[in-house]
Amino acid sequence: MLTVSEAINQRRSIRSFRSDPLPDAAILEILEAARLAPSGSNRQPWRFIVVTDGDEKTRLRKICFDQAFIEEAPVVFVCCVDLTAYAKASREKRSREFIDFGVTETLSGYFADPAIRELFLNEPDSDLNVHFMSAMANTYIAIEHMVLTATALGLGSCWVGAIGSVEEMNALFHLPPATFVVAVLPVGHSAKLPPPRPRISLNSILLRPLPARL
Numbered sequence: 001m002l003t004v005s006e007a008i009n010q011r012r013s014i015r016s017f018r019s020d021p022l023p024d025a026a027i028l029e030i031l032e033a034a035r036l037a038p039s040g041s042n043r044q045p046w047r048f049i050v051v052t053d054g055d056e057k058t059r060l061r062k063i064c065f066d067q068a069f070i071e072e073a074p075v076v077f078v079c080c081v082d083l084t085a086y087a088k089a090s091r092e093k094r095s096r097e098f099i100d101f102g103v104t105e106t107l108s109g110y111f112a113d114p115a116i117r118e119l120f121l122n123e124p125d126s127d128l129n130v131h132f133m134s135a136m137a138n139t140y141i142a143i144e145h146m147v148l149t150a151t152a153l154g155l156g157s158c159w160v161g162a163i164g165s166v167e168e169m170n171a172l173f174h175l176p177p178a179t180f181v182v183a184v185l186p187v188g189h190s191a192k193l194p195p196p197r198p199r200i201s202l203n204s205i206l207l208r209p210l211p212a213r214l
C-alpha cells in the first residue's frame, strides 16, 4: 500500500484496463475511502452504484460518449449525489450529531451562536436543486479519495465527467428522485502506465509570490 504522497505522485488517468476482476476487499476499501470523506456540515450527499455487469457497462459507455475504457474496466463506480441530504430532516439529524459529538463546542464565530445555528436549521426546505453545486463539490472530494485509494492499492482509474444524458443515467439505474449521477469511475488493473501529464508551474498557480522564507 502506498503512502498518500506516493499515491498522489503516482496517480495517472488510466484509460486501458486488464480484464482480471478486482478482489472484493479492494472494492470495499475504495467505497470506505469515499464514506470517510469530509463534507460541508457533514451532509455526506454521495451515493454509489457498483457496476460489474457487462451489459450495464456497455450502456454506461454509450451514455458517456462511447469512451471504451469504461466497458473495459472490471468495476465501474457510478457516483451520484442525493440532494435529500440537504433537506430539513437530514439537516436536523446531522445537527444533532454535531451536538452529540462535541463539534458545536469547537465552533467559533457566527456558528458558535446556538441562535444562529437554529436559524439555519429551521429554514424551510426550498428547491433542493439549489444545493446541487455543494453536493457535487462534496461528492468530488469523496471520489478523489476513491481514486487515491485505488492508486495506493496498485490499481488504475479514470474520472469520467463526460456524461451525455442525465436522463438516460436515471433510466438505466432507476435512480430515486433528487439523485443524479455526477461522475463515473472505472477501476481496474492498468494495462499500460502512461507517463505523467504536464502541470502548470507552481508560480502560475500562485496569485501572489510566496512568503520570502519559502
Ligand SMILES: Cc1cc2nc3c(=O)[nH]c(=O)nc-3n(C[C@H](O)[C@H](O)[C@H](O)COP(=O)(O)O)c2cc1C
Pocket: 011, 012, 013, 014, 015, 067, 158, 159, 160, 161, 162, 196, 197
Ligand atoms: C472532473 C473530471 C472529469 C474528467 N472526465 C474525463 C472524461 O470524461 N474522460 C477522460 O478520458 N478523462 C477525464 N478526466 C481525466 C482528465 O482528463 C485528467 O485528469 C487530466 O488530463 C490530467 O491527467 P492525469 O489525470 O493523468 O494526471 C476527468 C478528470 C476530472 C477531474
